[in-house]
Amino acid sequence: MFSIRNRLTAVPCASLIALAASLSGTSLAHAAEQDSAAPAAAPTRPAEPTAPDIVVTGSRIARAGFTAPTPVTVMGAEQLTKAAPSTLAESLRQLPSLTNTSGPQRNSGSSRVGQSFLNLRSLGPTRTLTLFDGRRMVSSSLTGSVDANILPSAVVQRVEVVTGGASAAYGSDAVAGVVNFILDKKFTGLKGEINYGLAQEGDNREIRATLSAGLKFAEGRGHILVSGEYFRNDGVAPSARPWASQGWGLINNPSGTPTLVLKPNVLTVGTYGGLIIGGNGGTAANNALFKGIQFMPGGVAAAYNYGTYTxxxxxxxxxxxxxENIQEINRPLERGSGYVHVGFDVSDALSLYADAMYGRSSSTVNNTYNRRQTANPFTIQRDNAFLPDAIRNQMQAVGVTSLTMLRFSRERGFIVTRGDSDTMQGTIGAKGTIAGLSWNAYYLRGRTYQTNATMNDEITARFNSAIDAVVSPSTGQIVCRSSLTNPTNGCVPFNVFGEGSPSNAALDYTRGVSWSHATIDADVGSFAVSGPLANGWAGPIRFAIGGEYRSEKVNVTTDALSPTGAFLLGNPNPWSGRYNVKEGFVEIIAPLAKDLPLIRELELNAAGRVTDYSTSGTVKTWKLGLSYKPFDDLRLRGTRSRDIRAPNLSELYQAGRQSIASVNDPFKSNVRVTGILQNNSGNAGLKPEIADTLTFGAVYSPSWVPHLNLSVDFYDISIASAIDNIAAQTAVDQCYVGTAAACALFTRDTAGNITSFSALPINLASAKTRGIDFEVGYSAPNGLLGLKGNVTLRAVATYLAxxxxxxxxxxxIDRAGEAGVNPYPRWRGVAQFNYQGETVGGFLQARYVGGGAYDVTRGPAVVDLQNVSAQVYFDGQISFKPKMSGSEIELFLNVRNILDNAPPIAPENANVPVAFNAFLHDVIGRTFRVGARFKY
Incomplete structure (x- = not known):
């Protein structure tokens, strides 16, 4: 599946890319490292034309035969579609280094509905720099990340991933690495694809269609490329799988030890028609008489069954x-994209180009109920006009004046969130050569419109007023108590007793839409020059130098009510922010020795960058790397770099948005507390985070086994002053062990119960990740074991230390080896077999997700779920290419999760209980996709 990371020291860059585009069934750059005189593995069909100015991610310098000391993985377009033909983001998640990439799964947040942000090394999308043909893009989100789903995947020729620090080469945000989408801008002809997918359970229905055309004009001096794509997935309903509908969750153990036990059918205390949890105004004994009375349809009172482990x-x-049966297992998504590129060669030394891209995504998802639960109950007075007379009479008899109640309202369904995002950008540029040097200059202008609407959302003050219903002494009609003194206030009485009891008018009065609209603008200007600097004693010394100016700004507007905190959920506040960045960089490649005893090649790669942020000042980044070949079959490499990430606009200036959190409170014997109001905001006091990255490894390509490649790479990333939001559970745990800064994030009432949590980004003391990447690949261009055609075998794995x-x-807190609450298993890997014959192709993939501890911070005395099992998922594809003259058609059947494995039970510590970890595991089950591709 995956390339040996930038292994091709002996293959010229143009040949490397041609090979990546041509390897049948794998479409990725991968061949044995050999002497420059040795030829690369022959492709089975002619390669697509490739532009001569190839820049391999990890370096700004392009030259034949260069291998960066930083590990780089190259994946071709065919490989991506065979691994997962759904979306680019889903394809890239096959890489162990990108496993925790977010997508449209349950509990993936309400502010990034329908979007997928790449996440290298599990360090977060904000530390992964996503590039589009080597250039930055306008952000698709307020956090500064790029939604991989909106990119024009039909004309993506390859994706290059550098899994180490690359700030010196590409700028801020590249702490974890870079993902660079390279387009096939020289494609000529017409090609397209249509596929249809369906899960075995009859859901997760999806359709994807693409169409691309390339045309030369002006006697071949000009070229135009046009591409469009449409995708729709209908999602998977909340309880559509047996393991999802069983209600697995952790609950407090009444026996004491362990504190939490894993049980099925874990429910939240409450009902759809209202539940009394106590009276007020009387003696404790009399108040308790009303606990456990629920109201059935029509307002009929009945005893509530509290079950067990209550x-x-x-x-x-x-x-x-x-x-648990609220949010979709897989959220629905509809998206589309369009792309146009025009290039024109004015002369052999000057080319002009321009491109424009538009991408849109839209998703409407279940959020939660309009729920009044233990953390936010409501009060009903004894004279409430809708209160059943029997209850009122009993309250009168024992001196109880009011009732405290819970209610999960199903009237009009769930609170739903709709997210719409439109991203557009245009680029104009020129490139050419002068005096033996290559140069490139461009200007980019981009804008994203993002609307987030939380619908059917309770307007809290109106609800509180509407439920306080009384009989008007003057008219005998049921009215709101507030209307007695203010008859024109528009209040409509709300009957809370029994599901279906509220009138449509009451629902109209108490529900609304909490919305925000964000406009994100980016302007980027860049100029770079590269080429030979001088002839050194071991070969030519090459350099690159350049500068960039970038400005970004965000403006968020909202509805009128949200800034007052009027809604049960959402309540975004308007805010705005901007910054600009000026930076300059220089990079050099210097051969240090060549053709000496035990030094076949020794090369230095060094880079430095000075970046000036209008918000945080000037920072410097650098990289030093060595590539050493003691003999032809072995290459050793290593880099040491200083990388930075400045806080983004959302981290600095976001004015706040409300959501709901849940924790097990160690101050209250780990009792489960749900419905905590979480206030999400920015922190203007943030400072840039600084990362030190070390990578070193070896690549072995034995000449005695042609086309076999093996590699191992160690990485170590240490981030000082890391910017992150502390999760509510982590914060309360840290507070419990004495961390004052964590305690300050919580508000408690006089009884010590948590009432709110401030989720704001802070500079952590540090964040560290360390591990080892392994990779092996073998290709047999002329067949293997009787198979006539191209056969490739690939395996890549990552060990997280x-x-x-x-x-x-x-x-x-070291969470390496955790496979439950947080998705950091020790081992992850993918192994692949791919065969492509003249007419028939076959593909088989095994994805391994390691097991591990459920939560490394909670031993067996706290929770009885200690381990989560490892999983292996198999995917496959068969294809058929009928022989045709002048065109190419491929029909395929792709099966995902062939064995229909269910994910292991590992409840998330989230407000909406989730029995599985969708970041790590397949949550859909066996899925079939059929499709056709054509090319003329």
Whole structure:
């Protein structure tokens, strides 16, 4: 599946890319490292034309035979579509280094609905720099990340991934690495694809269609490329899988040890028609008489069944609410993109180009119920006009004046969130050669419109007023108590007793839409020169130098009510922010020795960059790398770099948005607390994070086994002052062990119960990750074991040795080896077999996700779920290419998760309980896709 990371020291760059585009079934750059006189493996069909100015990610310098000391993985277009023909982001998730890339799965957030942001090394999307043909893009989100789903995948020739620090070469945000989407801008002809997918369960229906055309004009001096794509996935309903509908979750153990136990059918205390949890105004005994009365349809009172293992917020069995069956297992998504590129050669030394891209994504998803639960109950007075007389009479008899109630409202369904994002950008540029040097200059202008709407959302003050319903002494009609003194306030009485009891008018009055609209603008101007600097004693010394100016700004507007905190959920605040960046860089490649005893080649790659942020000042980054070949079959390489990431606009200036959090509170014997109001905001006091990155490894391509490649690479990334949001559970745990900064994030009432949590980004003391990448590849261009055609075998794996964060004042927490609450298993890997004959092709892939601890911070005395099992998923594809003259057609059947493996039970510590980890595991089950590709 994957290339040996930039292994091709002996293959000229143009040949490398041609090979990547031509290898049947794999379409990626991968061949044995050999002496420059030795030829690369022959492709089975002619390569696509490739532009001569190839720049391999990890370096700004392009030259034949260069191999960067930083590991680079190259994946071709065919490989990506065979691994996962759904979306580019899903294809890239096959890489172990990108496993935790977000997508449209449950609990993936309400502010990034329908978007997928690449996440290298599990360090977060904000530390992964996504490039489009070597250039930055306008952000698709307020956090500064790029949605991989909107890129024109039909004309992506290859994707290059550098899995180490690359700030010196490409600028801020490249702490974890770079993902560079390279386009096939020289394509000529017409090509397209259409495929249809369906899960075995009859859902997750999807369709994808692409069409691209390339045309030369002006006697071949000009070229135009046009491409369009449409994708739609209908998603998977919340309880559409047996393992998802069983309600697995952790709940407090009444026996004491362990504190938390894993049980099925874990429900949230409450009902759809209202539940009394206590009276007020009377004696404690009399107040308790009303606990456990629920209201059935029509307002009929009945006893509530609290089930077993009951806490104030959870229970096993009984009459509670199955809150796991709210959000979709896979969220629906509709997206489309269009791309146009025009290039024109004015002369042999000057070319002009321009391109424009548009991408749109839209998704409407279930969020939660309009819920009044233990953390936000409501009060009903004894004179409430809708209160059943029997309850009122009993309250009167025992001196109880009001009732405290819970209610999960199913009227009009869930609170739903719709996210729409439109991204457009245009680039004009020129490139050429002068005095033996290559230069490139461009200007980019981009804009993203993003609308986020939370619909059917309770307007809290109106609800509180509407439920306080009384009989008007003057008219005898049921009205809001507030209307007695203000008859024109528009309040409509709301009947809380029994599901279906509220009138449509009451629902209209108490529900609304909390929305925000964001405009994100980016302007980028860049100029770079590269070429030979001088002839050194071991070969030509080459350099690159350049500068870039970039400005970004965000403006967020909202509805009128949200800034007042009027809604149950959402409540975004308007905000704006901007910054500009000026930077200059220089890079040099210097051969140090060649053709000496035990030194076949020794080469230095060094880079430096000075970056000036209008928000945080000047920072310097650098990289030093060595590539050493003691003999032809072996290459040793290593880099040491200083990388930086400045806080993005959202981290600095976001004015706040409300959501809901849940924790197990160690101050309250780890009782489960749900419905905590979480206020998400920015932090203007953030400072840039600084990362030190070390990589070193070896590449072995034995001459005695042609086309076999093996590699191993060690990486170590240490980030000081790392910017991150502390999760509510992590914060309360850190507070419990004495970290004052974590305690300050919580607000508690007089009884010590958590009422709110401030989720703002802070500079952590440090974040560290360390591990080893392994890769082996073998290709047989002329067949293997009787198969006539191109056969390739690939395997890539990653071992995670450390994934550590430290909160200021707290002890380090290393979550490496955790496969439950946080997705950091020790081992992840992919192995592939691919065959492409003249007419028939076959592909088989095994994805391995290692097991590990459920939560490394919670031992067997705290939780009985200690280990999550490892999983292996198999995917396959068969294809058929009928022989045709002048055109190429391929029909294929792709099967994902062939064995229909269910994910292991590993409940997330989220507000909406989730019994599985969708970042690590397949949550759809066996899925079939059929399709056709054509090319003329």
């Amino acid at each position: 806490t104030s917020t959870q229970q096993v069995g009984g009459d509670g609410v199955p809150t 450390k994934q550590e964060t430290t909160t200021p004042g707290g002890a380090p």
